[in-house]
Amino acid sequence: MSTFQENLEKLADLAIRVGLNLERGQEVIATAPIEAVDFVRLLAEKAYEHGASLFTVLYGDNFLSRKRLSLAPEEGLDKAPAWLYEGMAKAFREGAARLAVSGNDPRALEGLPPERIGRAQQAQSRAYKPALEAITEFATNWTIVPFAHPGWARAVFPDLPEEEAVARLWQAIFQATRVDGPDPVAAWEAHNRSLHEKVAFLNAKRFTALHFQGPGTDLTVGLAEGHLWQGGATPTKKGRICNPNLPTEEVFTAPHRERVEGVVRSTRPLALGGQLVEGIWARFERGYAVEVGAEKGQEVLLKVLSTDEGARRLGEVALVPADNPIARTGLVFFDTLFDENAASHIAFGRAYAETLEGRPTGEEFRKRGANESLVHIDWMIGSMEMQVDGILEDGTRVPLMREGLWVI
Amino acid sequence: MSTFQENLEKLADLAIRVGLNLERGQEVIATAPIEAVDFVRLLAEKAYEHGASLFTVLYGDNFLSRKRLSLAPEEGLDKAPAWLYEGMAKAFREGAARLAVSGNDPRALEGLPPERIGRAQQAQSRAYKPALEAITEFATNWTIVPFAHPGWARAVFPDLPEEEAVARLWQAIFQATRVDGPDPVAAWEAHNRSLHEKVAFLNAKRFTALHFQGPGTDLTVGLAEGHLWQGGATPTKKGRICNPNLPTEEVFTAPHRERVEGVVRSTRPLALGGQLVEGIWARFERGYAVEVGAEKGQEVLLKVLSTDEGARRLGEVALVPADNPIARTGLVFFDTLFDENAASHIAFGRAYAETLEGRPTGEEFRKRGANESLVHIDWMIGSMEMQVDGILEDGTRVPLMREGLWVI
Ligand SMILES: [Zn+2]
Numbered sequence: 001m002s003t004f005q006e007n008l009e010k011l012a013d014l015a016i017r018v019g020l021n022l023e024r025g026q027e028v029i030a031t032a033p034i035e036a037v038d039f040v041r042l043l044a045e046k047a048y049e050h051g052a053s054l055f056t057v058l059y060g061d062n063f064l065s066r067k068r069l070s071l072a073p074e075e076g077l078d079k080a081p082a083w084l085y086e087g088m089a090k091a092f093r094e095g096a097a098r099l100a101v102s103g104n105d106p107r108a109l110e111g112l113p114p115e116r117i118g119r120a121q122q123a124q125s126r127a128y129k130p131a132l133e134a135i136t137e138f139a140t141n142w143t144i145v146p147f148a149h150p151g152w153a154r155a156v157f158p159d160l161p162e163e164e165a166v167a168r169l170w171q172a173i174f175q176a177t178r179v180d181g182p183d184p185v186a187a188w189e190a191h192n193r194s195l196h197e198k199v200a201f202l203n204a205k206r207f208t209a210l211h212f213q214g215p216g217t218d219l220t221v222g223l224a225e226g227h228l229w230q231g232g233a234t235p236t237k238k239g240r241i242c243n244p245n246l247p248t249e250e251v252f253t254a255p256h257r258e259r260v261e262g263v264v265r266s267t268r269p270l271a272l273g274g275q276l277v278e279g280i281w282a283r284f285e286r287g288y289a290v291e292v293g294a295e296k297g298q299e300v301l302l303k304v305l306s307t308d309e310g311a312r313r314l315g316e317v318a319l320v321p322a323d324n325p326i327a328r329t330g331l332v333f334f335d336t337l338f339d340e341n342a343a344s345h346i347a348f349g350r351a352y353a354e355t356l357e358g359r360p361t362g363e364e365f366r367k368r369g370a371n372e373s374l375v376h377i378d379w380m381i382g383s384m385e386m387q388v389d390g391i392l393e394d395g396t397r398v399p400l401m402r403e404g405l406w407v408i
Numbered sequence: 409m410s411t412f413q414e415n416l417e418k419l420a421d422l423a424i425r426v427g428l429n430l431e432r433g434q435e436v437i438a439t440a441p442i443e444a445v446d447f448v449r450l451l452a453e454k455a456y457e458h459g460a461s462l463f464t465v466l467y468g469d470n471f472l473s474r475k476r477l478s479l480a481p482e483e484g485l486d487k488a489p490a491w492l493y494e495g496m497a498k499a500f501r502e503g504a505a506r507l508a509v510s511g512n513d514p515r516a517l518e519g520l521p522p523e524r525i526g527r528a529q530q531a532q533s534r535a536y537k538p539a540l541e542a543i544t545e546f547a548t549n550w551t552i553v554p555f556a557h558p559g560w561a562r563a564v565f566p567d568l569p570e571e572e573a574v575a576r577l578w579q580a581i582f583q584a585t586r587v588d589g590p591d592p593v594a595a596w597e598a599h600n601r602s603l604h605e606k607v608a609f610l611n612a613k614r615f616t617a618l619h620f621q622g623p624g625t626d627l628t629v630g631l632a633e634g635h636l637w638q639g640g641a642t643p644t645k646k647g648r649i650c651n652p653n654l655p656t657e658e659v660f661t662a663p664h665r666e667r668v669e670g671v672v673r674s675t676r677p678l679a680l681g682g683q684l685v686e687g688i689w690a691r692f693e694r695g696y697a698v699e700v701g702a703e704k705g706q707e708v709l710l711k712v713l714s715t716d717e718g719a720r721r722l723g724e725v726a727l728v729p730a731d732n733p734i735a736r737t738g739l740v741f742f743d744t745l746f747d748e749n750a751a752s753h754i755a756f757g758r759a760y761a762e763t764l765e766g767r768p769t770g771e772e773f774r775k776r777g778a779n780e781s782l783v784h785i786d787w788m789i790g791s792m793e794m795q796v797d798g799i800l801e802d803g804t805r806v807p808l809m810r811e812g813l814w815v816i
């Protein structure tokens with residue numbers, strides 16, 4: 001077997017054993033782009049080897065999406081397969097595991113009318129809600145595993161021939177997901193242990209704020225009341241541990257939407273709507289980004305930030321050591337799963353209920369200071385020149401990162 | 409465009425316009441083997457051109473089925489995606505059209521343990537029931553359109569290289585579905601008119617029985633009380649006309665389960681469980697096949713006929729002129745959609761509610777004399793040497809077919 005084929009099998013195996021932590025006899029529902037048929041077959045084989053009872057896959061096809069967005073009658077775009085997503089939600093709540101194969105062509109919908117795309121996506125989001133809720137509530141074990149889609153590879157390596165681009169992207173995926181070493185399962189156990197130690201330390205401290213100091217950055221991020229740090233393997237409601245993201249490098253929590261002050265600069269490009277946004281800077285006053293700009297791609301950034309009032313406030317703050325395997329690839333992946341995990345980051349927009357004690361919703365969510373918005377835009381602010389302190393209630397500072405690396 | 413590509417497009421167009429008779433704004437739910445991706449894309453394009461709002465496709469994959477049947481834990485085989493089929497049933501009842509792309513490898517499951525296959529298929533049938541009911545009740549418009557699956561082509565043309573076999577099978581499909589002429593839609597209008605004339609004639613006569621006379625055949629098939637002849641385009645419950653089968657050549661109705669007498673011989677091979685059964689003969693007394701045999705494949709035939717008491721009684725009698733486009737291909741297709749439409753046939757096993765006035769179920773279904781069974785096995789008895797008469801209540805005979813062709 002070639003090294004490539006070995007790594008591919010190790011990734012599939014990791015997705016089933018560590019990502020899903022599949023239970024014997026469990027059903028698996030997979031979603032994947034149609035280009036991933038061979039990788040899906042490998043995943044199914046590993047799933048059955050580990051005792052899956054039934055592996056069902058639903059393929060998406062950009063070709064069909066493009067045809068629909070070009071040809072379907074205007075009102076027809078309000079349709080979405082609610083029957084399918086309701087069924088998936090039911091299956092998740094009854095114990096089926098969810099395996100998402102990610103990786104797509106960021107230019108898949110290029111040239112199509114934005115208002116038609118928007119209309120279709122809105123209907124899609126509405127219909128998908130029951131399934132998404134079951135997933136974000138961890139009603140069942142789930143994971144996202146990357147696949148080197150040719151369209152994705154073209155975006156990451158625009159100057160290479162497609163075949164070489166795909167091979168290079170797989171290499172980067174193997175590195176980022178730690179399957180290029182001899183024992184990926186053991187590597188993930190160690191990695192999860194390390195993330196959980198950080199989470200335990202940070203949660204025990206009950207910091208009122210974090211302070212980021214670096215070139216162009218002097219930012220104090222107040223934390224939401226009863227914030228919870230999260231990271232790495234996560235238990236489902238029924239207590240089964242899964243790794244929802246392959247890769248993952250971050251520990252993250254909820255900022256207070258009105259207690260962010262100072263200035264901050266991005267350290268890595270951000271892929272947004274198929275474009276690169278670079279050199280982002282912002283100045284916060286009482287949680288609101290009163291000034292925002294970017295050296296490149298400012299227009300698309302400001303457009304997204306005009307979505308609602310919450311789009312200019314923070315919904316996430318995440319710490320990622322600057323020497324992690326994703327950062328070491330030196331690539332921009334045009335994919336949040338990778339790019340946000342390359343460096344410490346903050347996110348404009350919506351906060352996650354799981355980063356608050358008791359996962360509150362509605363009024364209680366707001367009362368804690370957690371931010372609400374339709375958007376969630378992670379942007380990277382960490383680097384080897386970044387210092388991060390935790391600030392205790394009495395004002396004491398606890399050094400967390402020095403020169404971009406953990407010191408706890 | 410090549411003739412081949414033209415015919416393929418005409419077939420896709422026919423499936424949407426005549427098979428489904430798609431309504432503008434209607435949703436389409438397609439099922440297809442994974443090998444049919446390109447053909448499915450063509451179907452989706454035609455569907456959107458004719459106003460579909462949303463085209464969702466669910467792919468089956470023999471590779472996954474084989475892995476499951478080899479590797480899944482024994483009890484795991486009792487699982488089936490009920491959540492998916494319940495969703496489909498709901499969608500059909502709410503107006504989604506059903507497009508089935510047929511064509512598969514008859515040897516797909518070869519070499520796998522029969523008891524495991526049986527266990528999985530039983531769970532599958534049970535879970536699929538709600539969807540099947542919506543389909544057979546014509547809750548919505550539906551059609552089955554053939555696709556030249558490589559595995560299917562290998563079975564039909566075992567001596568040809570695969571590529572040539574696939575091309576030859578497509579040729580036969582184009583011929584059988586009447587898309588090789590200049591205007592397939594017009595050809596189907598004429599064909600449906602002709603089938604409906606036969607149906608109207610036969611229903612007006614209220615025959616008590618049919619009599620088949622040919623080499624080795626002297627068979628009287630009593631018809632169920634309040635039997636209805638069916639054939640060609642069919643209205644849904646909401647009155648939309650669709651063509652559920654592409655191709656279709658038959659007009660058919662329900663025999664009386666206790667009023668079949670005489671002897672009968674098959675005229676074409678029957679594909680059963682991946683095997684060919686040839687030279688079938690049977691002798692009926694009071695509806696029951698007291699003697700059955702076959703020159704080839706007798707074992708598999710008798711095994712199926714031992715399923716239940718109804719398996720040795722008739723559930724369908726169908727008239728097909730012997731000069732039809734499917735018969736003219738001279739092929740055995742290993743596919744009921746084609747093979748049963750090549751010649752007049754009878755079926756061991758279950759009768760269809762749609763072939764009885766008022767579509768009765770349960771007690772009333774039995775009272776009319778309609779047959780019940782878990783199986784339905786069509787076998788071909790028509791040829792250019794077959795004479796068929798209808799017998800009126802007073803014993804008068806009406807010639808229906810002479811030398812295999814309609815005389816009405
Ligand atoms: Zn994050």
Ligand SMILES: [Zn+2]
Pocket residue numbers: 316340347376377378
């Ligand atoms: Zn985020």
Ligand SMILES: [Zn+2]
Pocket residue numbers: 658660724726748753786
């Ligand atoms: Zn028939």
Ligand SMILES: [Zn+2]
Pocket residue numbers: 724748755784785786
């Ligand atoms: Zn039949």
